[in-house]
Amino acid sequence: MAGSAEYTGVDFYDIDSLLSEEERAVRDTVRSWVDDQLIPVIGDCYIEGRFPKQLIPGMAELGLFGANLPEEYGCAGLNNVAYGLIMQELERGDSGIRSFASVQGALVMYPIYAFGSDEQKKYWLPRLANGTDIGCFGLTEPDYGSNPAGMITTAKETADGWVLNGTKMWITNGSQATVSIIWAKTGDIDDASSIRGFIVPTNTPGFSGKDQKGKLSLRASDTSELHMQDVHLPKDAILPKSGGIKSPLMCLTQARYGIAWGGVGAAMACYDEARRYAANRVMFGKPIGQTQIQQERLANMLTEITKAQLLVLQLGRLKDQGKATPSRVSLAKRNNVNIACECAREARRLLGANGILIEYHSMRHLANLESVYTYEGTHDMHSLIVGQEITGLPAY
Amino acid sequence: MAGSAEYTGVDFYDIDSLLSEEERAVRDTVRSWVDDQLIPVIGDCYIEGRFPKQLIPGMAELGLFGANLPEEYGCAGLNNVAYGLIMQELERGDSGIRSFASVQGALVMYPIYAFGSDEQKKYWLPRLANGTDIGCFGLTEPDYGSNPAGMITTAKETADGWVLNGTKMWITNGSQATVSIIWAKTGDIDDASSIRGFIVPTNTPGFSGKDQKGKLSLRASDTSELHMQDVHLPKDAILPKSGGIKSPLMCLTQARYGIAWGGVGAAMACYDEARRYAANRVMFGKPIGQTQIQQERLANMLTEITKAQLLVLQLGRLKDQGKATPSRVSLAKRNNVNIACECAREARRLLGANGILIEYHSMRHLANLESVYTYEGTHDMHSLIVGQEITGLPAY
């Protein structure tokens, strides 16, 4: 009854006809991998609160890490629509798995690719692409959530390198990562332009990570706090082309882009489950799918999913043309995660009492999406980013 | 302050790049016609409750009537996206004007084109395209709104033709039309398969139209009741290829397609007005556009408009491929009119007390859109059409 047997996605507006052969092939490959490898184990992982590590090699083999980065670095070199479709299909399974891939690709591999030296790229990108190394992204701090420019983590230059001190929070993959990208101020504590990125192996002395326990969301994903006490790094640990708050924000734009696609996948999973349940659940002598109230629920979900699909597809095409501006990405992340939250909630409700059981997926998505609603820029922050773009006036 | 000075539309996602040269040209032509001809007079027309007849020749000259029908019949022969863009721009001005064009094109010219004989097409289509004749569409009856198959208007075959009897209601253009397409049952009153279409000149004896007064919506559009008492018609008045309720429903699908585009235009007009007002209206020493609440309003509007644009564009491309199924059209009509209602209401509210004055457009759109929400299939009926498509189960 998990509703994902022969899952075929949602495509009411023949959006497949707008995808290339290759894009559809990538999507279908990931979709069946999710059906075969992830769906069968996700329920237990979620309840037990553990990330399904055993799936990392399979994901690497499929080239899901940094899939939109060039092949010369061992990546799949896909376009951004294919990359987005991967995120969509992964999140159809679980937001935690998609988060893992987002971090590895958009927040670790991307900054090395964008701001790293040739040596850094040649060494790290292949190892991250094939899963030999797992990365995490250290930007957020306890008191600087929506306002990362306020960070107080410091990197002091020394004769032979750098010394990092500070604490980072809400770090996905933090506890299992072998390498982390840490953002720190190299100048005065109030000088955001002095923010630089560093590649920090997690086994460096003084570096420690601790899982944040007791999550009611994203339970199949590890979230950690990172502590750095006098962490000594060589000179070449710095990402040479990084500079100012702009650099980590560029990474977030990459991640948000993937999230916008992921939201579609989660919404599709919930809609699909609700539709199947409505067709099979008989009450008062007929399927509940034949009642007006449930049909309206389903029609609303399908409408929102169809619009969200068209939104990310156009955003992806713009990204491939270099026109996916941050505010355009904000609009899609804000909308698609929000409609995914709504679809998950309505699907959960259509499922009735059964909807609270682990064997169904909608309520797991409902809980996961609350984190997605908040992370990588809260819904409200994106309202104000788009609002500033519209009015030219900041209202933070 | 009407906010439409140098109106430039709304395009946050570079949707123009998805339009052809010709499509953009058509859109821009209609847009400036609306700015020059319609906007200056619409406020008075609305208050005085009259349709701006004087604009008909200009619309005909631009080829706005039946613009997606072939040139051999004196029509513009545009594709369905260009046709949709015309509807978008007309409704940016006023829903009543778009309604006029929808009726002429989708409900009068289309059925003659789809169900008429060569003689009928050759005679009527050019005259309707150039505005020599004005048409109306007689389907709805007082007691059969959402259920037209129940109609009780009859057409009895006689030795030398047909005799029509019955009453039709909610007929746009009814009082000024020179010709009407009347749907009537030629067989038993409970036999919907006997429904046929007839071309009825409005000066035929026994045929009378009466304006419905006292409208709080679509005041710049004429709405009438049609009465037919022993209206004698020649044999060739019948649309030979029409048959069953399916025929008029095919016309409605054409009209709904145009409405889906029109909703985008109305929403754009309101958003544009609100955005300009927010930038100029100073309260507590700064533009209200700099407050979080108004930015959230604007961000929501822009998001809904962007999604609605992508929805109708994809629907238009599908229509050109013959794949715009009725339920796909229902989804877009339902969504786009609904979001237009929301945008109009939120824009009206952003405008504050000034928003209730005629010189501003949003509240006129707000009132108009309530008719659009209901006509050509109510919002709820479209919920159930899409719901039936999803579940395979009827719940009317």
Add this chain to the structure above:
Amino acid sequence: MKPLAPIHPAPLPPYTAIDFLNVDSLLNADELALRQRVREWVDARLMPIITECYFEGVFPGELVPEMAALGLLGPTIPTEYGGPGRSGVAYGIIMQELERCDSGIRSFASVQSSLVMYPIWEFGSEAQKREWLPRLAQGTAIGCFGLTEPEFGSNPAGMIVRATESADGWVLHGTKKWLSNGPSATIAIVWAKTGDSDDAHSIRGFIVPTNLPGVTVHRVDDKHSLRVSESSAMTFDQVKLPKDAILPKSGGLKSPLMCLTQARYGIVWGALGAAMACFDESLQYAKQREMFGKPIAQTQLQQSRLADMVTKITNGQLLALQLGRLKDLGTMTPGQVSLAKRYNVDMACDVARESRRLLGANGILGGWHSMRHMANLESVYTYEGTHDMHTLIVGQELTGLAAYR
């Protein structure tokens, strides 16, 4: 708008006020009797003409004496000053019944009672009270309220209208906007700065006869909303006022805000009346209207609409009554009024729209009431403090922090 051909009235049974949670059991006999009297008067005198008045944009001034006779003007003013001396709840009930017909009618009574008689009562001298309150209660004098200015809507403290003290009185100069009742008004209560243009403490109220030289009233007619209410702007060109034109006990922005609190309280009840009128109309229609062989009232989607409406109305009824009881106890705070005005008007806007939609195509015709209410309520949503301003007033009361700026 265009004068109407004869209107086809909605063929529905007489108005039955919804009371799903037996809120009437909380009203006393006097309150119920008063409500019944006003309701019957509205049915007999207002309902038959309201649609025509709305389309033609005229206020039925000929009914003012009857309203006065019923004690609908300044209901809380004590009898010694010519008022009926009723409770706050009774005042609310009157507003509810008037707005059941039309927000413009209720607006007339709100302005006369809360924005003209109240400030004279609260801030006026004994002489001013004796002179004006009885005439205003009898409707032989009509008043209007001048606070808002073209550039100062939500922020009245910024007003630029000035009253300069002269040897023999005051000179009033400037422009006020959005004065309901202006065109028929005998007097205007005008708020002006007597000190520096940035000194909100210097704001004082003045009683300004509208026939004084230099006072000009500009009607505002091109409205989509509140068409039976006479809106206007008023310009004061060096208008000379006697010394005793000032309301002696008024002082600072607080004074006009106290008036707004009174008016908002009435709106809380009024919006409820409009919502109840719409609900009754659509419920009766849903039971009568058949589609696909059964009443649309038997479909799940329309029952959802009706259940949502009745729930919101029930909330509004309990809010208004509790607020009224607090008012009569003397503990009602402006923040509490803001919460109720914000909810009840928003609720009424939604009920009117959903009701309009349930009525289908008929819902856009003048003979039906829901869409007129829907249009009127858009003004109510904005005036006497916009929805958003009340959000921030409640927010400030909750958090202790101001977020207007």
Add this chain to the structure above:
Amino acid sequence: MKPLAPIHPAPLPPYTAIDFLNVDSLLNADELALRQRVREWVDARLMPIITECYFEGVFPGELVPEMAALGLLGPTIPTEYGGPGRSGVAYGIIMQELERCDSGIRSFASVQSSLVMYPIWEFGSEAQKREWLPRLAQGTAIGCFGLTEPEFGSNPAGMIVRATESADGWVLHGTKKWLSNGPSATIAIVWAKTGDSDDAHSIRGFIVPTNLPGVTVHRVDDKHSLRVSESSAMTFDQVKLPKDAILPKSGGLKSPLMCLTQARYGIVWGALGAAMACFDESLQYAKQREMFGKPIAQTQLQQSRLADMVTKITNGQLLALQLGRLKDLGTMTPGQVSLAKRYNVDMACDVARESRRLLGANGILGGWHSMRHMANLESVYTYEGTHDMHTLIVGQELTGLAAYR
């Protein structure tokens, strides 16, 4: 779920219950005192352990004696049968305070009080009352309620569980689903058809000791919601019951529905408690949490959230109290209960979600309460009549037409 590392509790001031419209002024001294007692007990005994219990999915059974001592089980049962004999409003207040902590705790008390003690009180013989009510009130016996079946959720009339009369009693056979308290229950109140499978009039209630041969309890643990409440299914395999196991005065579907009306009434108040807990948490957080150099409580978007929440809660408070007064007057109707259950639970779901969102990333951690409430309330939204079923119950009461089918 995974046992927790030590929880970091939310560093917030103690709970202050919001009362924006002074609804407390409508409560009497006894009611206020009772509420204070329960609130203090919840603070002292439940709040410190609730998150741990939630993650581990255990019901804190060790606290049942204290709940009994406080008179929280069967509050309306007369003293002669071991209950405290309190009013309907007092019962509601208890549910509000329990659910302020967790819906699962309130569910335990609801089931014991409304679904077990109430039917014995209402439909039981004198002997049954004497035997069971005191033990249930003391918590030495725990009860559960068997009505729902796997294929019959919103439509209990379709139940297939049968009780066949035998020479020396009854034979009960079939499966029931969604029995809260099942795993700890001493007895189950089971509803079964004594006649034909399509004869809903033959439905009767039975007192079934869970230790009888043939009774099997199946725990349901894999839940995203109500994790401190013990859910279960129960199978009855040809269970032999004595003649006096039947509730003599029960008859037809009406009897279990009367029980549901009692339980739904408690939920109306309980959901309110959950919403108030969430609101208090997010309000305090908003005042403490600084971003961009000022408390987020000073931003318009968060003040909008807070204003919406406090408005919904105030509505819920007035609804619950008016419903309680009607209950104590004996005039409360099922439709009125449906309206209030539907609104208050929906309201609480929204308040919990918005509160969770105001808390930002912290909001997903167990040390904070809003997200636990948000997850719990999804069950409450569905059980004891889904939101949609209540829509149609209210709709039927308004229109006189049934639209379930």
